[in-house]
Amino acid sequence: MVYGLLIGGTVLITIVLNILRLMTTPALNRWLLAGTSSLVVIWHGVLFDFYDLHWSVLLLIMTGLVCFHWKGMTVAIMVSWLLVYSQSGILSFPLLLSYVFFGLGAALLFGYVKQLKRERSGRLRMLTASSRQLNVFREVSFTMQDTLDPDRLLQTILTSVTAGHGLGFNRSIIFFADLEKDSIYGVMGTGPMNPEDGFQIWEEITRQHIDLQGLIDEKETDSTHDEQLNERIQKMTIPFHGNHLFKQTLDSGRPLHVYASIADDPVLRMLHTDLQMDECTIFPLHHQGIPYGLLVIDNVVNKKPITPQKIDSVRPIAEQASLALHQTMLYQRIETLALRDGLTRLKNHRSFEQDLDVLFRECETDELSLIVMDIDHFKHFNDTNGHLAGNELLTRLASVIRRSVPDEQMAYRFGGEEFVVLLPQYDEVEAAQVAETIRSAVLGTNFMNGERQPGGQLTLSFGVASKHTLHEQSLEQLIECADQALYAAKSKGKNQVCRWEGVTL
Known part of the structure; x- marks a missing residue:
């Protein structure tokens, strides 16, 4: 009868403590788990006259390791050894050594399991990111192939890079290169001018639950969010043949990751001064050796670092954008030839x-x-x-x-x-x-x-x-x-x- 009450009480207290664990902070949760394990060991000793106490305290050591890592395991080993000594009266150093070896073995096993979980989580994140990039690339490709309108094409490129359902950068800007006029000039951008505007835009998009295609369509009909940014960048004109990083990026054909706030370059100083741009990446937009322009991205709001993985995620979009711009320019040239007089350049x-x-x-x-x-x-x-x-x-x-x-x-x-x-x-x-x-x-x-x-x-x-x-x-x-x-x-x-x-x- 007494043993039944003790067992029932143990089960009840364990259930209550576990319910409390779900309602507390992680730190308090660890202390509750350690306290529950200690209570189970003590009650086990009471029920079985402490006959197997030197085995049951292994639960304490495991709990200390799980909850408080190496420090918790060390304290649990000492507490367990002293607890056995208090019941048996024998100060056994071989027993202490066995607890130490058990703790080390458990720590190695626990570390191995955590490593496996980290690798699995990393692979899952990579697969999720790759799947997301493929979906973005597919959706953007369909939209690009569906239009020969330059404005819609540019808006699709910019939105796919910045949207939360896209690649998630805070801001993106496109510059065009005009070799005949020896200039690189700002054409279109999307994103906030400063972090405060960015948070307001995010809240509105989140509230409306707008997906990537919906955001592309909305940007095409309503560009008020980007009006201030576009007004600023459309005043930017840079000599094409100047000594600056825009020209270097077009010449090299490779993305360039720079810090505009510290780089000694006239273009980057302009971006930092006019657009509060710090860290940014510049992507060349060119096809078959013909430079069409540049795509500039940055994180003006959340200040997240632009990692090599993030840069790689933009490259397919930039390459697809270059091809789409090439096709659009060819179409416009053909349309011009069809609708304009070849001699006077007036409409025909x-x-x-x-x-x-x-x-x-x-x-x-x-x-x-x-x-x-x-x-x-x-x-x-x-x-x-x-x-x-x-x-x-x-x-x-x-x-x-x-x-x-x-x-x-x-x-x-x-x-x-x-x-x-x-x-x-x-x-x-x-x-x-x-x-x-x-x-x-x-x-x-x-x-x-x-x-x-x-x-x-x-x-x-x-x-x-x-x-x-x-x-x-x-x-x-x-x-x-x-x-x-x-x-x-x-x-x-x-x-x-x-x-x-x-x-x-």
């Missing part, structure tokens, strides 16, 4: 038709005007000076037109010696004023061999038509009316502007 007839179709529908209730202009006596110029001089004249004239219109993207070479300008939101009076501006600019420009033209100078005639004056609301009639106004200007003596008003088809 095909672009005009596309833009006019879009504008005519968008300006359904608003005004839209068209200017058609033609070089007076252009055949005489070609016959007198040759076709090469005629080409030079067209190129020079295109520059004058480009400088004289409100939006140079709305100026086109219609064909031959004829040019057109689209003016959304302009009525016929305002459009005629723009035409007069172009006419005056042409008269004020010294064209080579222009004095050989009839009248002693190069001149243009202009026809203007506006949508609201048309009898039939169609883009075909807008072009026809502007042509008729141009014909009227030619008929009245050339070198003048005629509006469609009062002209009969």
Whole structure:
């Protein structure tokens, strides 16, 4: 009966103590475990008249090792030896030595098990990180392949590097390299200007549970978080052929890990001063020997060190980004060739038709005007000076037109010696004023061999038509009316502007 009560009490106290362990701090938890083990050993001695006490105290030694490592094991060995001595009256040094050997063996076994756990945890972390990087790379690759829009492409690259669901850096910035203009200039960045802004952005993203693709889509439509950063970096321009680390990174083709706060370099000093950048890594963006730019990453918020493993995780994204930029640039070059006149670099007839179709529908209730202009006596110029001089004249004239219109993207070479300008939101009076501006600019420009033209100078005639004056609301009639106004200007003596008003088809 007594033994039953003792055993039941032991079990109950053990359960209570273990429940308390789950509710306490790790330090108190270790003391509770050591106290529970000591209580079990003592009660075992009481129940069995301390006959096997010299064996049961091994539990104390193991508990001391687990809870307090070498110090705990040493104290447990001494306590166990003295506890056996207090019950047996025999001070046995061989017993103490056996406890020491047992403790050492247990420590080696315990250390081996911990090493195995550490290796297993390390492999698990590596597998998790690799899986995460592969998922990011896959998702980013799909997004990059799905677009040829440069802005969306850049936003995808930057977001994949900085997002929590991505590679997790605090900030990333892209610079473009322009060899023709001998400059490296800031294009786009994502991330905070300072740690305080960074914590606010993280809290909002965490609260909304935004995944990587969702963050890419949101960044495309709402860039207010990065507005201050982009405003700052888009003012940064560095000479391409200067003696700085950006040029060295592009030349070497390898990432460069530096400390901007201590490096004696003009570019890094600028990054440190303007963006509070300390430790950073610069990745070259180049493909087949062509430098497209640089990707710069840093941890401005949490100040986490950028390890070699972290740098390796960005390399595939940087290489994929370089290929995507290469493809985008090729597409833009092909599109430019298809939609721009090869001689004057103005938009061509095909672009005009596309833009006019879009504008005519968008300006359904608003005004839209068209200017058609033609070089007076252009055949005489070609016959007198040759076709090469005629080409030079067209190129020079295109520059004058480009400088004289409100939006140079709305100026086109219609064909031959004829040019057109689209003016959304302009009525016929305002459009005629723009035409007069172009006419005056042409008269004020010294064209080579222009004095050989009839009248002693190069001149243009202009026809203007506006949508609201048309009898039939169609883009075909807008072009026809502007042509008729141009014909009227030619008929009245050339070198003048005629509006469609009062002209009969």
